[in-house]
Amino acid sequence: MPKFFQFCPKCGSSNHKFENHHRFECLDCGFVYYHNCAAAVMVIMRRDDKVLFTVRNNEPKKGKLDFPGGFVDPKESAQFAAKRELKEELDIDIDMDDLVLLDTEPNDYDFRDILYRTLDIVFEIELKDNQKINLEKSEIQEAKWLSADEINMEDIGFDSMKAVVKKYVLK
Ligand SMILES: [Zn+2]
Structure with a gap:
């Protein structure tokens, strides 16, 4: 218990x-x-042949690679949550219509002695070349554009994200 x-x-x-x-x-x-499943979103942001990874600045999985995203707040759509998280974490404004729904994956999120089981909703979006990114430093240490051959699976924090990277980034 x-x-x-x-x-x-x-x-x-x-x-x-x-x-x-x-x-x-x-x-x-x-x-x-x-103690129901909580909805969360993650966004695969692509530019040319690279994908944007963030480095987590908080537990759980501090220092590990992550995708931008987070929990869906009550009364939000998943698309809106993705738009809000991209604004909060990276200071990027996106059009929700540009988000492509790719997949869903279950995940475990252990936060301060409470185990949350999540359903991660996975979106993809193509980023414009001139798009500027300003990191929310309290949540993210740094952001890295990586191509498939630069990704080390050991650096990825969450199981859901490992599955998503295997299916949609390393393909
Ligand atoms: Zn009782």
Whole structure:
């Protein structure tokens, strides 16, 4: 049982079950909570034969390669979340119509003792040559344009991203 679900949040009982890290049920008061899958987006940004990778500046996976993206906020579309994250992380304005939906991948995101299971929604976009990028330094250490032969899979943080890179970048 993870620490954050030691006690029922309604009655404080420790007599409960948490099946598959998904359905929490208190066996004393009947409280039920579903720790559902969270939606997240990642964007493969292409320019010529290169793809933009960011280097994470925060845990989890600090120092590892990532794609721009993040969690979808409540009431947002995935496309809007992608547009918002690109603005926040890279100071890039994109047209949502230019995003191409490629794939979805499940992922695990371990943040401060809470395991979130995500569904990563993968978009692709072609970037213009003159597009300027300004990094949000609190989230991203640096950004690198890499071609397929410059990518080291060991440098990639998340399993979902490894799968995506294999399928759509190293092809
Ligand atoms: Zn309870």
